[in-house]
Structure formats: structure tokens, C-alpha cells
Amino acid sequence: MKSTGASDDRDPLRQAGESRPAAAAVPLRVLIIDDDLDRARQVEDGLSGHAAVHLATSIHGRPLLDLIASVQPDVIIMDCNSPDRDTIESLRLVAQSNPKPIVMFVEEEGSDQMTAAIEAGVSAYVIDGLTPKRVRPLIQTAIARFKVMDGLQSELRKTRDDLAARKVIERAKGLLMQRQGMTEEQAFKAMRDMSQKQGKPLKSVAENVIAILDMIGDKQDTEGT
Amino acid sequence: MTHTPLTIGFARLSDVATIAAAKERGTFEAFGLDVTLTRFQSWAALRDALGTGAIDAAHMLSPMVVASAAGLGPYPGAFTSAFTLNLNGNAITVSNSLFSAMQKAAPEAMAHLPLTASPLAAVINIRHLLKQPPLTFAHVYPHSMHAYELRYWLSAAGIDPDKDVRLVVSPPSHVLDALSIGEIDGYCVGEPWNTAAYESGVGRTLITSGEIWSNGPEKMLAVRREFADTKHETHLQLLQALLTSAAWVDQPENRLAAANIVSGPAYTGMGMDKVAASLTGENRQTAGRIRVDMPDFNVFHRYAANFPWRSHAIWILSQMVRWGEAPPDTDYAEVASRAFQPDIFREAALPLGYACPTIDLKVEGAHTVPWLMTDATSPIAFGPDRFMDGRIFDPTDVDTYLAGFDIRARESRLAPIDEVQSSELAK
Known part of the structure; x- marks a missing residue:
């Protein structure tokens, strides 16, 4: 079961001869934090067969953080009004461990404000009215969004002062432009997409790009998009 | 009108x-x-x-x-x-067992008020020698006075809050249960959660925030x-x-x-027995004693x-x-x-x-x-x-x-969540 079912057709690395298998065998790890067991089970049902689901019911603070550390979830699903939100926030506000994409749900009607809150940068998504069918696509959207908004920012933050990393990315972009005939924007987008799909930092994607393009040398010169 | x-x-x-x-x-x-x-x-x-x-x-x-x-x-x-x-209004509370361990490790220091964290440092040293896991303290939010007061008090006694203990964020409504079952060893929170620990017999308050930084x-x-x-x-x-x-x-x-x-x-829905002590400043338990009069425990005006x-x-x-x-x-x-x-x-x-x-x-x-x-x-x-x-x-x-502070973070713990345009990388 693939974590992103995305096609590799437009992946410039594939065109350039890369045959990396997608990181597909590992199921999506989902942690549901909810003291309401029935509701948590509904979400679990919606994900059955598509994810490894862990339930965190009535655990708070330290054991909750321990569980997150051991499960290493790809996404956390929780109630907007959960008292555990500050514990989860502590993973984000102070970078003691990797932040996780968070799907937040609200039950009541008229949740426009909370939707807005979440869109304002909490990097999470709202499910109002939890139907099992809706759970999976929402999680995928949340993860994709998280990786753009948060993962990339986090990567950017780390690389901003790191000239070496920056040079690698610049060089890979230059190679893609030169060898694959991409515009600067396309080259960046291609690497960003790969970074998202593979869940890898932009820098290592750039290193792969350079390694592969160096390896195949000038043979692919005419095969640009 | x-x-x-x-x-x-x-x-x-x-x-x-x-x-x-x-x-x-x-x-x-x-x-x-x-x-x-x-x-x-x-x-x-x-x-x-x-x-x-x-x-x-x-x-x-x-x-x-x-x-x-x-x-x-x-x-x-x-x-x-x-x-x-x-102003003020928070306190640091530890479990009964940690309180006893502190009394055993440093009986003299425990007699001085306001209580420094040096008895705690002694306990941490002993635990370290015995290869026991670090003590865990809870507070309510990374950007909170609770966190900074707890860090100030610990570090003033040579305890590095990022190395010598584990700090976790916990909902205040949970810290009492967590303390009673040993999930955590102490916490810095507001009221009524310190008084509640004493009233229900699961912990002792060591020091109030007004004693760490007055007002x-x-x-x-x-x-x-x-x-x-x-x-x-x-x-x-x-x-x-x-x-x-x-x-x-x-x-x-x-x-x-x-x-x-x-x-x-x-x-709060907590009942007068838990709320009145902090708001009146009377009958507060701190460092193992009843402090009859702490009128500035909470300052509102x-x-x-x-x-x-x-x-x-x-x-x-x-x-x-x-x-x-x-x-x-x-x-x-x-x-x-x-x-x-x-x-x-x-x-x-x-x-x-x-x-x-x-x-x-x-x-x-x-x-x-x-x-x-x-x-x-x-x-x-x-x-x-x-x-x-x-x-x-x-x-x-x-x-x-x-x-002037020996104990401080030597590297950034900044979270990467400030707004940065992804287009910046595309330049």
C-alpha cells in the first residue's frame, strides 16, 4: 500500500533514468488522539486497510509524548477542542522532536472560525461530521499540505544558513535547467515534488539529482521536457 | 443605551x-x-x-x-x-515520594525558605549514580511563565532543565492524576492545581512563583x-x-x-476548598508548612x-x-x-x-x-x-x-514554523 499513490510519469528523475522504487511498502502510521472511543473507532474504520492506526484514548502529557515517540506517526488526528492540544503544540513550538502533520476535527456546526484558525497556519485539517469515507482523503490532503507548509519551511529554515546545502540545491536546479531544459520554476517544483513524495529533505533530493545527472553525463541532453 | x-x-x-x-x-x-x-x-x-x-x-x-x-x-x-x-499565582509541586527523597538527601537545605532546588539537585545526583531515569516535570505550555519559572528555579541550583530533567507539557486538569500515579514527579502550574495536590494528599508544593520572581x-x-x-x-x-x-x-x-x-x-468548577486558599492567600501549604498568610500569592490590582x-x-x-x-x-x-x-x-x-x-x-x-x-x-x-x-x-x-547565566541553551531550539515563502528557494 502506497503512502501517496502518485504517478511517477512526470517525475524528471524517471525520465533521466532513475529507477528508484517508491517508498511504498511502509503503511501510513496514523495516531488518533481522542477520549471518545466510539468516535476514534469511526476514524479507524475509515482507514482500515490503508493505514496502521494507533489509538490514544485517555492518555495525556508524558505517556502521550512517549507514545508519539515510539509510534512515530505520519499523521496525528485529534479534536480541535482536546485538552491535549498544548502537549501536541509543544512538539511544534519548540523543536525537540519532529513536528507531525495534524488533522483536527470539530464536531459542532458553524465551525468556520476554527476552520479559519487551522488554515491560518496550524497545519491541520478539519473534518466536520466524521464519516469514515472522508477520513482518508482528508488525511492525504493534510499530509501533502503539511509537507509543503511545514516540512519545506522546516527544511528551508535548516538550510537557510547552510550555504553548502543551498549550493547543492542551486547546482541541482542548474543541472535540471541545463540538461532537462526546464525553466527555473519547473526545476524547483520537480525537486519539491520529489521531496514531498519521497518524504526526503530537499537537499538529499538535490544530491540525488546531481548524482544521477552526473552519472548519465551528457547523453540525456536532448531528452528534456 | x-x-x-x-x-x-x-x-x-x-x-x-x-x-x-x-x-x-x-x-x-x-x-x-x-x-x-x-x-x-x-x-x-x-x-x-x-x-x-x-x-x-x-x-x-x-x-x-x-x-x-x-x-x-x-x-x-x-x-x-x-x-x-x-501577578504571581503559580507554584511548583512535587509528588510525596520526591518530597521525602529531597528531605532525606538534603535535610538542612529543606529547612530554608524560600526553598531552592538544591535538595532536588542532590536527588538528581543520586538518581544519576544509580542510573535511574531522569525526573519528569510538567508545565502547561512552552511559552508560559510556568515554564520560565520552573526553568529559572531549576537552573539556579545548577540543574539544566534541558539535560538533567525531562520537561513535558500536560493539560493542567491531568497533572494531579499524573502525579498520583507516578507518570510525572512534579509540575509548575497555576491554581487550583497546586492546592488540589495537597488537599487530595498526592503532593507537596515547594515554592510559589512570587518567591522565584516577586510580582x-x-x-x-x-x-x-x-x-x-x-x-x-x-x-x-x-x-x-x-x-x-x-x-x-x-x-x-x-x-x-x-x-x-x-x-x-x-x-473552574473546583469547589471552595481548592480555590479559596490561593485567592485568600491563607492556609497555603508550601515547602511542607502551612503558610497562614501569603496575601500576595495572587496580586490582581x-x-x-x-x-x-x-x-x-x-x-x-x-x-x-x-x-x-x-x-x-x-x-x-x-x-x-x-x-x-x-x-x-x-x-x-x-x-x-x-x-x-x-x-x-x-x-x-x-x-x-x-x-x-x-x-x-x-x-x-x-x-x-x-x-x-x-x-x-x-x-x-x-x-x-x-x-551572567551559566546554564542556558547553547543552540537554538527554534521551531521552524515561522512564515517563510517557499518561493524564496526558487530564486
């Missing part, structure tokens, strides 16, 4: 007293406001509600306002405050900057109602009545408590830098001017006849006894502002102040 509708968010803590009393005693109405109060289960949810306009004002941790002004977190620059709701700011009334700019008159009405209510709550003879309001189901000192904002910011949460090149004065608004406070307070400081910054830590503030429209009695280790904080020279 038509009353302006306004929604204020709050957390389930005793220091909501000024807001609760203003609602229950008709003070908001008297100042032309029709206030709805909404209780929140987490600081994150309260912050989101304020950030997006679901509520107009919030009972907010003072460091959350400063964090926003410093551009940390998801609402950079969005919040500001012209009103300090209360430091705790909660602020936070609004959006846009609200302060565009709803200036409503903001002033709100501040005047709160000033009036704070003056009432702060009177010793009114504290029991205030406790009665706060103990109600709409506010005296000592010009409601004045939003920019030096308070700068001290909070200094701790964010100390612990790697804000960059070392932070422009302290600039962030403080975005965070706290003393001019708006004066505009609200002076027409009501309250004396106001005429300065925005003061040196913190220089007064070990009550003193008279004369840089004011008329002299104001002030309480002490000492730090437990006797340090002096000059808000105009934070770098020197921070250089």
Missing part, C-alpha cells in the same frame, strides 16, 4: 477572577459592554480563537503575547496587550492588534471595566466572594499590577532567548513595544482616577522590600520585585544579563 457585544475567552484557572467577577457583578454592563465568556480547554485553541476573531479578547499567558510580538508561532505580530490581569506578570488581557487599532473606544471600555473589577477582587475582604464566583461550574510594563515583556523575551526559543539578535525594545501598550492603559486608567507609572521600563530585581514608585502621576506603593537569586535585570542591557 446599547451595549457593545464582546466575547472573551478564558482558561479554567483561578486567576480568571477579575474577568469572572466583572461578568457576574455587572461591571462589564456598567461600562457599556455585553460580554459573553467562553471557556477553552487548551491555550492553543484559545490562541486560535483570538487569532481568527472567534473571540475579541483573551485571558492569555503573558509569554504567549510576547511570543506573537516576537513573530514566534502561527500568529506572528497578531496579538497585543494593554492590561496585566495578575512577575502572569496572565494578560490579550487582543488582536487590529482590534486595538480599530475598536479603540471599546477596548478602553473593556480595560476600564477590568480595572474596576480588579480593584474589587484585590481587596482582602472581597477575596472569599471572588473565590465563590471562580469556584462556580462556569469557571495593588502595586499598579494591571500596568503592562515593557520591562516585563523584555524579561520574558530574555528567557525565550536564554532557552533558545528566540534568536539572540532579538530587538528587545522593538518586540516589547509591539507586545505591551502602556499608553493605552494610561488612557483607560487616568480618567477613572487611578495613578499610573509615567515610565514604561523599570529595572527588575532591585527591591527586596515594598517601596514607593515615584515615576508616576502620583506615588504608588509597590511590592518587592526580587528574583530568588538576587540578580538585577536591566531591560536596556539584556545581553549582559544573559551572559
Whole structure:
């Protein structure tokens, strides 16, 4: 079961001869934090067969953080009004461990404000009215969004002062432009997409790009998009 | 006259007293406001509600306002405050077993009040030798006075809060259970959760926040900057109602009545036995003794408590830098001017006849006894502002102040969540 079912057709690395298998065998790890067991089970049902689901019911603070550390979830699903939100926030506000994409749900009607809150940068998504069918696509959207908004920012933050990393990315972009005939924007987008799909930092994607393009040398010169 | 509708968010803590009393005693109405109060289960949810306009004002941790002004977190620059709701009010509580271990490890140090963390350091050393896991302490939010007070107290005794113990964030409503079953060994939280630990026999309070830093700011009334700019008159009405209510709550003879309001189901729902001790300052248990009289455990109005000192904002910011949460090149004065608004406070307070400081910054830590503030429209009695280790904080020279601390974060613990355009990489 693939974590992103995305096609590799437009992946410039594939065109350039890369045959990396997608990181597909590992199921999506989902942690549901909810003291309401029935509701948590509904979400679990919606994900059955598509994810490894862990339930965190009535655990708070330290054991909750321990569980997150051991499960290493790809996404956390929780109630907007959960008292555990500050514990989860502590993973984000102070970078003691990797932040996780968070799907937040609200039950009541008229949740426009909370939707807005979440869109304002909490990097999470709202499910109002939890139907099992809706759970999976929402999680995928949340993860994709998280990786753009948060993962990339986090990567950017780390690389901003790191000239070496920056040079690698610049060089890979230059190679893609030169060898694959991409515009600067396309080259960046291609690497960003790969970074998202593979869940890898932009820098290592750039290193792969350079390694592969160096390896195949000038043979692919005419095969640009 | 038509009353302006306004929604204020709050957390389930005793220091909501000024807001609760203003609602229950008709003070908001008297100042032309029709206030709805909404209780929140987490600081994150309260912050989101304020950030997006679901509520107009919030009972907010003072460091959350400063964090926003410093551009940390998801609402950079969005919040500001012209009103300090209360000073002091937190305490550090440990489990009965840790308390006994501290007594065994350092009986002499345990006899000195206020209690330093040196008995705890002795316990940590023993545990280290025995290869036992580190002790775990809970607080309520990364950007909170609770976190900075706990860190200050630990580090003053040579305990590195990021290395020698484990700090976790836990909902206050859970810390009591966590302490009783040994999930955590101690915590720094507000009331009624310290008194509750003692009352239910699961823990002992070691020190109150007012003994770590006398009369430091705790909660602020936070609004959006846009609200302060565009709803200036409503903001002033709100501040005047709160000033009036704070003056009432702060009177010793009114504290029991205030406790009665706060103990109600709409506010803390905790019962008078847990709420009254902290609000009256009587019969507080601290460091293994009953402190009959700690009238300044919670300060709501005296000592010009409601004045939003920019030096308070700068001290909070200094701790964010100390612990790697804000960059070392932070422009302290600039962030403080975005965070706290003393001019708006004066505009609200002076027409009501309250004396106001005429300065925005003061040196913190220089007064070990009550003193008279004369840089004011008329002299104001002030309480002490000492730090437990006797340090002096000059808000105009934070770098020197921070250089004096051996224990501090040596690398950034900044979270990568500030707004950065992804297009920046495409350049």
C-alpha cells in the first residue's frame, strides 16, 4: 500500500533514468488522539486497510509524548477542542522532536472560525461530521499540505544558513535547467515534488539529482521536457 | 443605551477572577459592554480563537503575547496587550515520594525558605549514580511563565532543565492524576492545581512563583492588534471595566466572594476548598508548612499590577532567548513595544482616577522590600520585585544579563514554523 499513490510519469528523475522504487511498502502510521472511543473507532474504520492506526484514548502529557515517540506517526488526528492540544503544540513550538502533520476535527456546526484558525497556519485539517469515507482523503490532503507548509519551511529554515546545502540545491536546479531544459520554476517544483513524495529533505533530493545527472553525463541532453 | 457585544475567552484557572467577577457583578454592563465568556480547554485553541476573531479578547499567558510580538508561532505580530490581569499565582509541586527523597538527601537545605532546588539537585545526583531515569516535570505550555519559572528555579541550583530533567507539557486538569500515579514527579502550574495536590494528599508544593520572581506578570488581557487599532473606544471600555473589577477582587475582604464566583461550574468548577486558599492567600501549604498568610500569592490590582510594563515583556523575551526559543539578535525594545501598550492603559486608567507609572521600563530585581514608585502621576506603593537569586535585570542591557547565566541553551531550539515563502528557494 502506497503512502501517496502518485504517478511517477512526470517525475524528471524517471525520465533521466532513475529507477528508484517508491517508498511504498511502509503503511501510513496514523495516531488518533481522542477520549471518545466510539468516535476514534469511526476514524479507524475509515482507514482500515490503508493505514496502521494507533489509538490514544485517555492518555495525556508524558505517556502521550512517549507514545508519539515510539509510534512515530505520519499523521496525528485529534479534536480541535482536546485538552491535549498544548502537549501536541509543544512538539511544534519548540523543536525537540519532529513536528507531525495534524488533522483536527470539530464536531459542532458553524465551525468556520476554527476552520479559519487551522488554515491560518496550524497545519491541520478539519473534518466536520466524521464519516469514515472522508477520513482518508482528508488525511492525504493534510499530509501533502503539511509537507509543503511545514516540512519545506522546516527544511528551508535548516538550510537557510547552510550555504553548502543551498549550493547543492542551486547546482541541482542548474543541472535540471541545463540538461532537462526546464525553466527555473519547473526545476524547483520537480525537486519539491520529489521531496514531498519521497518524504526526503530537499537537499538529499538535490544530491540525488546531481548524482544521477552526473552519472548519465551528457547523453540525456536532448531528452528534456 | 446599547451595549457593545464582546466575547472573551478564558482558561479554567483561578486567576480568571477579575474577568469572572466583572461578568457576574455587572461591571462589564456598567461600562457599556455585553460580554459573553467562553471557556477553552487548551491555550492553543484559545490562541486560535483570538487569532481568527472567534473571540475579541483573551485571558492569555503573558509569554504567549510576547511570543506573537516576537513573530514566534502561527500568529506572528497578531496579538497585543494593554492590561496585566495578575501577578504571581503559580507554584511548583512535587509528588510525596520526591518530597521525602529531597528531605532525606538534603535535610538542612529543606529547612530554608524560600526553598531552592538544591535538595532536588542532590536527588538528581543520586538518581544519576544509580542510573535511574531522569525526573519528569510538567508545565502547561512552552511559552508560559510556568515554564520560565520552573526553568529559572531549576537552573539556579545548577540543574539544566534541558539535560538533567525531562520537561513535558500536560493539560493542567491531568497533572494531579499524573502525579498520583507516578507518570510525572512534579509540575509548575497555576491554581487550583497546586492546592488540589495537597488537599487530595498526592503532593507537596515547594515554592510559589512570587518567591522565584516577586510580582512577575502572569496572565494578560490579550487582543488582536487590529482590534486595538480599530475598536479603540471599546477596548478602553473593556480595560476600564477590568480595572474596576480588579480593584474589587484585590481587596482582602472581597477575596472569599471572588473565590465563590471562580469556584462556580462556569469557571473552574473546583469547589471552595481548592480555590479559596490561593485567592485568600491563607492556609497555603508550601515547602511542607502551612503558610497562614501569603496575601500576595495572587496580586490582581495593588502595586499598579494591571500596568503592562515593557520591562516585563523584555524579561520574558530574555528567557525565550536564554532557552533558545528566540534568536539572540532579538530587538528587545522593538518586540516589547509591539507586545505591551502602556499608553493605552494610561488612557483607560487616568480618567477613572487611578495613578499610573509615567515610565514604561523599570529595572527588575532591585527591591527586596515594598517601596514607593515615584515615576508616576502620583506615588504608588509597590511590592518587592526580587528574583530568588538576587540578580538585577536591566531591560536596556539584556545581553549582559544573559551572559551572567551559566546554564542556558547553547543552540537554538527554534521551531521552524515561522512564515517563510517557499518561493524564496526558487530564486
